[in-house]
Amino acid sequence: MKEIKVGFIGLGIMGSAMAMNIYKAGFPLIVYNRTRSKTEPFVKLGIPVAESPREVAERSDVVIDMVTDAPDVEEVLLGPNGVVHGAHTGLIVIDMSTNSPEHAKYFARELGKYGVEFLDAPVTGGDVGARQGTLTIMVGGKYETFERVKPILEAMGKTIIHAGDVGNGQMLKLLNQIVVGIDMLAVAEAMALAKKAGIDVEKLFTVLSTGAGNSFTVQYYMPKMMKGDFEPGFRAAHLKKDLRYALETANRLNVSLPGTALTLQLYNALVAKGLGEKGTQALLKLYYELAGVNDW
Amino acid sequence: MKEIKVGFIGLGIMGSAMAMNIYKAGFPLIVYNRTRSKTEPFVKLGIPVAESPREVAERSDVVIDMVTDAPDVEEVLLGPNGVVHGAHTGLIVIDMSTNSPEHAKYFARELGKYGVEFLDAPVTGGDVGARQGTLTIMVGGKYETFERVKPILEAMGKTIIHAGDVGNGQMLKLLNQIVVGIDMLAVAEAMALAKKAGIDVEKLFTVLSTGAGNSFTVQYYMPKMMKGDFEPGFRAAHLKKDLRYALETANRLNVSLPGTALTLQLYNALVAKGLGEKGTQALLKLYYELAGVNDW
Numbered sequence: 001m002k003e004i005k006v007g008f009i010g011l012g013i014m015g016s017a018m019a020m021n022i023y024k025a026g027f028p029l030i031v032y033n034r035t036r037s038k039t040e041p042f043v044k045l046g047i048p049v050a051e052s053p054r055e056v057a058e059r060s061d062v063v064i065d066m067v068t069d070a071p072d073v074e075e076v077l078l079g080p081n082g083v084v085h086g087a088h089t090g091l092i093v094i095d096m097s098t099n100s101p102e103h104a105k106y107f108a109r110e111l112g113k114y115g116v117e118f119l120d121a122p123v124t125g126g127d128v129g130a131r132q133g134t135l136t137i138m139v140g141g142k143y144e145t146f147e148r149v150k151p152i153l154e155a156m157g158k159t160i161i162h163a164g165d166v167g168n169g170q171m172l173k174l175l176n177q178i179v180v181g182i183d184m185l186a187v188a189e190a191m192a193l194a195k196k197a198g199i200d201v202e203k204l205f206t207v208l209s210t211g212a213g214n215s216f217t218v219q220y221y222m223p224k225m226m227k228g229d230f231e232p233g234f235r236a237a238h239l240k241k242d243l244r245y246a247l248e249t250a251n252r253l254n255v256s257l258p259g260t261a262l263t264l265q266l267y268n269a270l271v272a273k274g275l276g277e278k279g280t281q282a283l284l285k286l287y288y289e290l291a292g293v294n295d296w
Numbered sequence: 297m298k299e300i301k302v303g304f305i306g307l308g309i310m311g312s313a314m315a316m317n318i319y320k321a322g323f324p325l326i327v328y329n330r331t332r333s334k335t336e337p338f339v340k341l342g343i344p345v346a347e348s349p350r351e352v353a354e355r356s357d358v359v360i361d362m363v364t365d366a367p368d369v370e371e372v373l374l375g376p377n378g379v380v381h382g383a384h385t386g387l388i389v390i391d392m393s394t395n396s397p398e399h400a401k402y403f404a405r406e407l408g409k410y411g412v413e414f415l416d417a418p419v420t421g422g423d424v425g426a427r428q429g430t431l432t433i434m435v436g437g438k439y440e441t442f443e444r445v446k447p448i449l450e451a452m453g454k455t456i457i458h459a460g461d462v463g464n465g466q467m468l469k470l471l472n473q474i475v476v477g478i479d480m481l482a483v484a485e486a487m488a489l490a491k492k493a494g495i496d497v498e499k500l501f502t503v504l505s506t507g508a509g510n511s512f513t514v515q516y517y518m519p520k521m522m523k524g525d526f527e528p529g530f531r532a533a534h535l536k537k538d539l540r541y542a543l544e545t546a547n548r549l550n551v552s553l554p555g556t557a558l559t560l561q562l563y564n565a566l567v568a569k570g571l572g573e574k575g576t577q578a579l580l581k582l583y584y585e586l587a588g589v590n591d592w
Contacts, residue, residue, distance in 0.1 A: 168495060
């Protein structure tokens with residue numbers, strides 16, 4: 001399997017760690033990043049760097065992109081120097097960014113015109129999971145195509161799920177983000193009331209983490225929130241984007257999601273306050289402000 | 297310590313298991329329940345049954361009550377045949393029901409007039425925790441009183457927290473319920489959208505339970521929801537009550553809790569549909585109905 005040539009586009013925090021795991025698994029690799037300086041760790045290892053997404057496609061069997069949002073994916077795949085212009089027989093494109101099922105279907109349709117197979121394969125597990133190769137990867141697209149690239153995905157992730165047709169990978173990721181977003185609301189509301197009611201948040205943490213209130217959010221984010229550490233793991237602006245896509249799909253399907261809608265509105269306010277580049281746990285700052293708590 | 301005579305009032309699912317653990321720990325015990333038949337397992341063990349809460353108080357050093365809501369506590373403690381009429385020097389009353397900080401302060405004040413010490417000590421951990429003696433118990437009231445009864449609490453729970461003054465036990469419990477309620481909203485919204493978007497909920501469960509969306513709610517309730525099992529662990533009507541108390545306190549303190557407010561409104565609707573005696577996970581039925589999903 002290792003003779004599959006892999007091209008990787010987008011060497012941010014997540015992408016660089018994922019590409020490095022593909023290299024370590026023994027696949028021939030070529031990389032591209034808009035900001036050239038981020039390719040340096042790869043250059044040092046003798047990994048070739050392409051001049052454009054087009055060149056990545058020309059020199060690969062499978063192209064993976066891990067960029068921020070749908071417009072970035074569109075430029076990388078379909079833009080003037082995009083992957084589509086390097087299309088050749090058997091090329092498979094895997095978009096591992098998070099956007100929407102509608103975007104995935106659009107990318108699949110456009111690339112399909114050039115005979116290129118497309119999979120949407122967003123991930124969860126954060127920068128830690130990317131580094132350790134323990135991501136959960138949710139894949140939409142043809143099952144045969146999924147099977148062909150599975151060894152590459154297994155270099156990056158631990159739980160690899162075929163979610164169904166093109167778009168279903170994104171859909172499954174957005175469902176995850178609904179839960180992640182609302183769980184943050186839960187902790188922020190409890191902490192805000194605790195503060196005003198004079199309850200020691202250390203004691204609140206003990207109660208939540210030992211009982212029915214326990215969650216990844218409590219275990220991983222609440223200690224940061226207690227310390228006033230709002231640096232990103234996962235950026236508030238990115239969660240806002242994901243909730244927006246989730247609601248666009250819900251609106252199209254007439255699914256009433258009042259909790260998700262409320263959570264998006266609060267993240268809109270957080271981004272408007274200039275805190276979009278902070279971690280999702282910065283939602284607590286909004287709650288403290290609404291409650292007149294001055295803690296930092 | 298074991299010569300402390302304990303009286304236990306309220307032998308429901310939780311109370312009977314908790315009283316039994318006190319008995320097993322070796323404390324002399326007397327019990328009372330409004331519906332006499334529920335005392336039978338205690339009678340069989342030779343445990344005395346009182347005719348009234350008043351008699352329980354007369355024959356005990358420490359009286360524990362575990363009943364449903366504040367009006368029940370008021371009747372048991374302050375009613376015509378209540379604990380207060382059996383008050384004697386050194387009597388301690390522990391209310392382990394969940395109600396509000398305001399109620400706890402009221403009970404403490406009224407009992408204080410008769411020289412009775414009061415602790416509010418609500419629990420989390422459900423019927424399983426009650427049987428296994430692994431409850432989390434959150435105690436409000438004087439520290440010296442807390443220390444005196446701690447051996448009794450340790451017979452029922454694993455994590456025993458002194459939360460502060462009278463009322464703070466209830467407050468800490470209500471904060472827990474905020475998180476429990478909103479976490480349920482999160483799972484119900486994701487499942488409703490999954491259903492309409494054609495995503496396999498088994499796959500959604502895999503994603504949530506292996507990543508940042510993981511929670512007690514996902515682990516314990518989501519499998520029930522997937523099977524259409526809405527029998528109570530914890531009743532929807534009780535969660536509704538707890539959220540109402542949480543919001544009353546938030547309103548008094550001017551703490552803005554839009555997620556808790558929304559969750560209460562949805563549980564109001566669930567109770568209005570006649571589903572208050574179902575488990576809290578029946579919230580999914582409301583979401584499916586709003587989305588036009590017919591699954592059961």
